[in-house]
Amino acid sequence: MDEKLETIQEEQSKALPMKWYKFDVNFLLIFSGVINIAGGLIAASCIMYSDMANFADIGFIEYYYTGNKVFDIICGVLLLILGAAELIVRSRMKKFTADALKKYYVLIIARQVFTYAYGIVFAFVTNTELNIISTVVVSFAVSLVCVMLEVYYFNKRKAMFVN
Numbered sequence: 001m002d003e004k005l006e007t008i009q010e011e012q013s014k015a016l017p018m019k020w021y022k023f024d025v026n027f028l029l030i031f032s033g034v035i036n037i038a039g040g041l042i043a044a045s046c047i048m049y050s051d052m053a054n055f056a057d058i059g060f061i062e063y064y065y066t067g068n069k070v071f072d073i074i075c076g077v078l079l080l081i082l083g084a085a086e087l088i089v090r091s092r093m094k095k096f097t098a099d100a101l102k103k104y105y106v107l108i109i110a111r112q113v114f115t116y117a118y119g120i121v122f123a124f125v126t127n128t129e130l131n132i133i134s135t136v137v138v139s140f141a142v143s144l145v146c147v148m149l150e151v152y153y154f155n156k157r158k159a160m161f162v163n
Contacts, residue, residue, distance in 0.1 A: 016157055021093075029090035032111075036083030044076025071125050075118060082114060096161045101154050108150055112143045 046069055089107045092100040116136060123130035130136075 018157070020153055021157065025090055025093050029086050029093070033083045033086035033090065036079045036086065038083075040076045040079030040081075040083055042076070043072045043079060046072060068125050071121070078114060082110065085110070093161075098161055100161050101158060104154065105147075105151060108147055112140075112147065115143075116140065 085107055089100065089103045092103055116139070120130065120136070122128075
């Protein structure tokens with residue numbers, strides 16, 4: 001039975017190009033998972049508040065540091081969860097498990113939700129002006145198109161995820 005499934009997967013992978021899948025699984029999910037875990041560790045541990053750390057030279061403070069430790073810790077924990085989820089979903093996609101696509105779709109939507117929620121909450125916490133049209137509406141539309149393209153791409157290859 002396993003040989004039959006592997007044969008079907010090989011035939012389908014030959015019929016459909018898998019370059020985006022390979023890039024996503026072999027690079028993108030690993031890279032974003034590691035970056036999110038590293039950023040989460042830094043934000044959750046509040047390293048940027050110590051005198052020894054000088055993150056201003058590399059632009060880190062402008063992105064993560066709000067001056068509100070509670071907000072930074074919450075964002076750090078959420079980044080840790082997102083990074084771990086990316087690595088877990090990557091391993092499921094690599095094995096072509098049946099639930100991998102659902103988890104991947106949830107992951108890419110969660111990335112977008114985190115990004116927009118962070119931007120909006122960051123604006124309120126730091127009392128900075130939030131340009132709703134460019135920050136939220138246009139970015140959301142572009143992200144929606146990207147998510148729809150991902151769903152379209154992987155739905156065509158859905159039969160491969162059967163393990």
